[in-house]
Amino acid sequence: MDRKEFLNKIGFGAAFALTATCLGSCKKEATTPSGPVDFTINLNDAANAALATTGGYVITNAVVIAKTVNGYAAATVICSHEGKQQITYRSNNNQWYCTAHGAAFNINGTGVSGNGNASKGLTIYNTALTGTTLRIYS
Numbered sequence: 001m002d003r004k005e006f007l008n009k010i011g012f013g014a015a016f017a018l019t020a021t022c023l024g025s026c027k028k029e030a031t032t033p034s035g036p037v038d039f040t041i042n043l044n045d046a047a048n049a050a051l052a053t054t055g056g057y058v059i060t061n062a063v064v065i066a067k068t069v070n071g072y073a074a075a076t077v078i079c080s081h082e083g084k085q086q087i088t089y090r091s092n093n094n095q096w097y098c099t100a101h102g103a104a105f106n107i108n109g110t111g112v113s114g115n116g117n118a119s120k121g122l123t124i125y126n127t128a129l130t131g132t133t134l135r136i137y138s
């Protein structure tokens with residue numbers, strides 16, 4: 001039986017349902033953390049004003065950039081749990097936190113929330129400061 005015969009036998013509705021199911025699952029699988037990163041930001045730009053204060057963070061290029069008590073840190077905004085782009089920085093415990101389902105990661109990306117949602121860890125990027133230019137890179 002070829003593809004056309006198969007589709008004729010099961011009918012268009014079933015074919016649509018199968019296609020929709022596949023697209024749904026494919027979308028879910030495409031939520032792994034983003035690939036290589038290498039860009040710079042200017043800390044003097046108004047858009048980056050939050051980074052003037054310890055505990056502040058900005059999100060740009062799908063990366064969360066935070067000013068921690070130990071300097072600048074960066075992580076993907078894409079959570080490893082279900083791929084929601086809801087990673088934030090919590091200064092009170094120096095952690096990355098996903099507002100979707102509560103996954104928490106230490107500053108090095110290791111899951112610490114204990115609810116299983118952070119078990120895959122979080123992609124962390126390097127930072128390097130030169131003057132007022134902050135480089136974020138893989």
Ligand code: FES
Nearest residue numbers: 079081082098101
């Ligand atoms: S998507 Fe982040 S905790 Fe579920």
